[in-house]
Amino acid sequence: MGKRVTPQANTTDTKEQISWRERFAALGNLPAFFRLVWEVSPALFLGNAGLRLIRAAIPAATLYVGKLIIDHIVALNKQAAGSSTDDIHYLWWLVAAEFGLAIVSTALGRAVALLDGLLGDLFANRISIRLMEHAATLDLEQFEDATFYDKLERARRQTSGRTVLLSGVFGQVQELISVAFLAAGLAVYNPWLLLLILVAVTPSFIGDNYFNQRSYSLSRSWTPERRELDYLRYIGASDETAKEVKIFGLSGFLIDRFRSLSWEYFTKNRSLAISRAGWGVVLTALGTAGYYGAYVWIVMRAVTGQISLGDLTFLAGSFRQVRGSLEGILLQFSSLTQEAIYLQDLFDYFAIQPTIHSPGTSRPFPNPIREGFVFENVGFKYTNLERWALRNLSFTLHVGEKLALVGENGAGKTTLVKLLARLYDPAEGRILLDGHDLREYDLMALRRNIGVIFQDYTRFKMSAGVNIAVGDIDERTNQPQIETSAQRSLADTVIAKLADGYDQQLGRSFNKGVELSGGEWQKIALGRAYMRDAQLVILDEPTAALDARAEYEVFQRFNKLTEGHSSVIISHRFSTVRMADRILVLENGTLLEIGSHYELLEKDGRYAELFGLQARGYQ
Numbered sequence: 363m364g365k366r367v368t369p370q371a372n373t374t375d376t377k378e379q380i381s382w383r384e385r386f387a388a389l390g391n392l393p394a395f396f397r398l399v400w401e402v403s404p405a406l407f408l409g410n411a412g413l414r415l416i417r418a419a420i421p422a423a424t425l426y427v428g429k430l431i432i433d434h435i436v437a438l439n440k441q442a443a444g445s446s447t448d449d450i451h452y453l454w455w456l457v458a459a460e461f462g463l464a465i466v467s468t469a470l471g472r473a474v475a476l477l478d479g480l481l482g483d484l485f486a487n488r489i490s491i492r493l494m495e496h497a498a499t500l501d502l503e504q505f506e507d508a509t510f511y512d513k514l515e516r517a518r519r520q521t522s523g524r525t526v527l528l529s530g531v532f533g534q535v536q537e538l539i540s541v542a543f544l545a546a547g548l549a550v551y552n553p554w555l556l557l558l559i560l561v562a563v564t565p566s567f568i569g570d571n572y573f574n575q576r577s578y579s580l581s582r583s584w585t586p587e588r589r590e591l592d593y594l595r596y597i598g599a600s601d602e603t604a605k606e607v608k609i610f611g612l613s614g615f616l617i618d619r620f621r622s623l624s625w626e627y628f629t630k631n632r633s634l635a636i637s638r639a640g641w642g643v644v645l646t647a648l649g650t651a652g653y654y655g656a657y658v659w660i661v662m663r664a665v666t667g668q669i670s671l672g673d674l675t676f677l678a679g680s681f682r683q684v685r686g687s688l689e690g691i692l693l694q695f696s697s698l699t700q701e702a703i704y705l706q707d708l709f710d711y712f713a714i715q716p717t718i719h720s721p722g723t724s725r726p727f728p729n730p731i732r733e734g735f736v737f738e739n740v741g742f743k744y745t746n747l748e749r750w751a752l753r754n755l756s757f758t759l760h761v762g763e764k765l766a767l768v769g770e771n772g773a774g775k776t777t778l779v780k781l782l783a784r785l786y787d788p789a790e791g792r793i794l795l796d797g798h799d800l801r802e803y804d805l806m807a808l809r810r811n812i813g814v815i816f817q818d819y820t821r822f823k824m825s826a827g828v829n830i831a832v833g834d835i836d837e838r839t840n841q842p843q844i845e846t847s848a849q850r851s852l853a854d855t856v857i858a859k860l861a862d863g864y865d866q867q868l869g870r871s872f873n874k875g876v877e878l879s880g881g882e883w884q885k886i887a888l889g890r891a892y893m894r895d896a897q898l899v900i901l902d903e904p905t906a907a908l909d910a911r912a913e914y915e916v917f918q919r920f921n922k923l924t925e926g927h928s929s930v931i932i933s934h935r936f937s938t939v940r941m942a943d944r945i946l947v948l949e950n951g952t953l954l955e956i957g958s959h960y961e962l963l964e965k966d967g968r969y970a971e972l973f974g975l976q977a978r979g980y981q
């Protein structure tokens with residue numbers, strides 16, 4: 363494989379450095395994050411916080427009890443033979459107290475981990491649901507945009523491992539309180555010790571921050587490549603692609619591509635990890651030197667008798683713990699800001715607003731439609747396409763009319779249909795429904811009144827019944843309606859052959875799922891068109907996979923059942939097209955001809971030419 367070009371990886375490394383200011387600003391996401399966590403479960407949230415608070419006091423208490431024990435033993439030794447049983451009892455009480463603290467600390471640790479886990483799982487579920495809810499509101503065009511996908515991918519990463527942030531922040535607070543207790547003890551003896559600790563931990567804090575920032579930048583700039591890696595992993599091992607991967611012998615090609623891309627990422631990560639480890643050793647050594655400096659001072663004071671042996675253990679222990687905790691807090695802080703920046707990606711995704719939506723006050727949807735749809739000089743351009751997909755398009759779709767769209771591949775037929783359903787809005791001109799712009803109507807009402815079956819319809823890996831019911835999902839338990847729709851689309855003959863009938867799992871991804879042939883799937887998908895009583899039914903190449911007899915029968919039924927309703931049919935088969943009331947011929951996104959089959963034959967233009975070509979093929 364040739365060397366791949368990764369412009370993002372090379373150019374954004376420097377561009378995507380995150381400044382301190384951005385890091386602190388990202389912390390501003392924490393309140394919103396906590397609100398989300400709180401909404402998930404107030405009880406778990408409070409329980410977690412409460413238990414951690416108690417646990418925070420334990421290290422200082424344990425050290426203090428330890429000091430009392432040592433001082434008491436020293437006192438007992440001095441008294442030698444004269445110790446009373448009360449003194450011994452007191453000593454055992456102290457030992458029991460320390461034992462009790464150790465047990466409570468472990469139990470609280472387990473309880474906190476449990477609550478973290480439960481809360482984290484609930485939170486991940488909640489975010490997944492919000493991701494799906496938000497995705498449902500977004501424009502089709504947004505889904506077709508690669509940068510949007512990168513955002514979605516980064517947001518999706520937030521649905522797992524969020525416990526890291528959760529326990530991270532909670533742990534921070536717990537540690538801070540622990541440190542406050544311990545530091546208070548240290549300050550009583552000598553406040554300078556605190557300053558020494560701060561100086562000792564600063565180098566490793568700065569180092570960690572630096573490396574966290576670089577690792578975030580790297581990971582962020584590699585989002586498109588990571589997506590590609592996921593995609594390669596998927597197509598390299600999936601039931602959907604297995605057939606072609608085998609026939610064309612693609613596995614070597616896919617694996618090579620995966621290998622070179624993943625190796626490139628690995629080497630970048632590796633060099634970062636190595637320099638991080640190297641610097642880590644040096645910087646923590648500085649911290650250790652600080653600790654031993656203080657230790658020498660404490661030992662000297664004990665030797666000269668200025669502090670007791672108990673004080674020595676308490677101070678040395680406190681110092682060690684405060685340093686460890688502070689290092690932890692500062693380390694956590696830098697990974698916390700990093701997590702908070704990831705959180706920004708999640709909130710960025712939630713902040714994406716659709717451009718296609720209902721107006722503030724919408725016009726009631728006409729029922730029945732009286733005048734039909736009018737295209738007035740409509741033009742549309744895909745964002746990633748230079749040329750216009752449709753331009754200067756004007757025609758009327760009358761009420762009750764059956765219109766066929768004809769044109770070569772890429773002429774703009776599907777695009778026209780997407781504009782009718784407001785999956786996109788025109789960039790030029792407008793589409794009127796009963797004299798008013800489509801944008802004045804409620805979007806949901808419009809979509810409810812239009813039934814579209816696209817050529818690339820989705821084969822849901824769900825039951826056969828649900829695959830038909832998606833045409834009107836609110837009616838998914840309405841078995842008679844599902845069965846009637848199946849009869850109309852000829853799907854009933856397909857379902858009759860399935861062992862579990864309408865409950866049969868389709869697709870092989872799940873247990874006991876069966877795969878259907880292309881035409882069988884199409885009959886099932888066509889059933890969706892009959893699920894709702896739409897005023898406009900659109901079929902985009904609905905019979906391409908059907909055999910000749912099935913196609914004939916489907917259209918006989920379709921024409922009868924949609925009598926009085928408007929319909930649009932896209933087809934490359936002229937046997938189907940000629941049944942339409944009028945035929946609209948598109949070429950390069952513009953209207954070339956429109957008229958009935960006979961009118962267009964008489965005109966002897968493009969339609970007549972294409973029709974003649976196909977007819978000759980059968981002679």
Ligand SMILES: Nc1ncnc2c1ncn2[C@@H]1O[C@H](COP(=O)(O)OP(=O)(O)OP(=O)(O)O)[C@@H](O)[C@H]1O
Pocket residue numbers: 506744745746747751769770771772773774775776777778
């Ligand atoms: N999502 C998209 N993003 C960018 N360009 C697109 C997109 N969908 C279609 N196009 C482009 O717009 C043009 C019109 O496509 P459209 O799907 O409307 O053609 P069509 O007439 O339905 O073709 P076919 O007969 O092959 O189904 C094509 O050139 C296509 O490349």
